[in-house]
Amino acid sequence: MRILHLTDTHLYGDDDSRHYGRIDTTAALNGLLARFTALRDIDAVVLTGDASEDATAGSYQKLHAILDPFAEQLGAQLAVVMGNHDVSAHYAEVRCMGARGTTVQDHVLDLPGGGRIVVLDLNVPGAGYGHLEAEQIQWLRDVLATPAAGDRGTVLAIHHPPLVAATAMLQSLDLDELEVLAGVLEDTDVRIVLAGHYHHEMTSRIGAVPVHVAPGITNVVDPITAGEREGSLALSGASIIELAGTADPAHDAAPRVFTSVFPNAGDPLADPTVPVYDFGPAEIRAIQEHAGR
Numbered sequence: 001m002r003i004l005h006l007t008d009t010h011l012y013g014d015d016d017s018r019h020y021g022r023i024d025t026t027a028a029l030n031g032l033l034a035r036f037t038a039l040r041d042i043d044a045v046v047l048t049g050d051a052s053e054d055a056t057a058g059s060y061q062k063l064h065a066i067l068d069p070f071a072e073q074l075g076a077q078l079a080v081v082m083g084n085h086d087v088s089a090h091y092a093e094v095r096c097m098g099a100r101g102t103t104v105q106d107h108v109l110d111l112p113g114g115g116r117i118v119v120l121d122l123n124v125p126g127a128g129y130g131h132l133e134a135e136q137i138q139w140l141r142d143v144l145a146t147p148a149a150g151d152r153g154t155v156l157a158i159h160h161p162p163l164v165a166a167t168a169m170l171q172s173l174d175l176d177e178l179e180v181l182a183g184v185l186e187d188t189d190v191r192i193v194l195a196g197h198y199h200h201e202m203t204s205r206i207g208a209v210p211v212h213v214a215p216g217i218t219n220v221v222d223p224i225t226a227g228e229r230e231g232s233l234a235l236s237g238a239s240i241i242e243l244a245g246t247a248d249p250a251h252d253a254a255p256r257v258f259t260s261v262f263p264n265a266g267d268p269l270a271d272p273t274v275p276v277y278d279f280g281p282a283e284i285r286a287i288q289e290h291a292g293r
């Protein structure tokens with residue numbers, strides 16, 4: 001199974017709004033996808049949330065107007081995950097209800113070549129952190145009780161990484177009750193968890209299951225040099241995930257993950273060295289206080 005992992009497009013319904021007063025997020029997405037003309041053999045395109053910045057119907061229509069034909073020409077299935085900037089009910093009006101018959105966007109996407117993408121909506125309305133409801137946990141247990149068809153396994157796609165974030169600001173926006181999710185994933189055919197939210201690449205595990213966080217498309221956070229600050233650069237990234245099938249001797253090996261980062265095509269300055277934002281301690285504290293916990 002081969003997946004193109006995209007995340008954090010932060011699209012607007014109108015054409016004039018700019019992310020942090022600077023980034024044209026539609027141009028960022030289009031510019032990134034335009035680099036991928038040589039891509040082949042992709043089974044699924046997975047967007048792990050913050051599809052929209054303003055959560056308008058127009059932003060979701062725009063997202064699908066771009067990603068539907070892109071996935072189709074690759075011969076790939078498209079999975080869209082809700083992030084903390086998304087409003088699941090607005091997305092449901094544009095697309096569909098979730099698998100549990102509500103607007104919560106939990107889905108199972110069976111891939112034609114075997115394997116599946118399970119999408120979970122971890123949104124807490126009005127809050128930045130992520131949470132799994134008891135009914136969702138039960139639904140996930142029920143889904144994972146039966147392995148995916150074709151012995152290619154399951155990919156779990158969520159917005160909030162099931163990890164402890166690299167920076168204090170991002171930790172205030174993390175997913176809670178990680179041990180509950182770890183228990184649900186134990187002894188299942190989930191081979192990797194894909195997530196976004198941090199806007200920077202990160203690799204780890206939840207229990208025995210690998211976790212990959214792809215860099216953002218609207219900007220890329222720098223978790224290494226920021227120190228007490230929190231900064232983001234005018235870059236766009238994406239990852240490829242490769243999972244070997246059971247017939248392959250490499251089946252038990254860790255997934256192969258590649259990540260590329262490019263200058264952001266929606267940056268009018270065309271200068272990745274000028275931060276998109278550079279938060280000091282007071283700004284970080286304000287975000288932490290509004291995280292909704």
Ligand SMILES: [Fe+2]
Nearest residue numbers: 008050197199
């Ligand atoms: Fe985001």
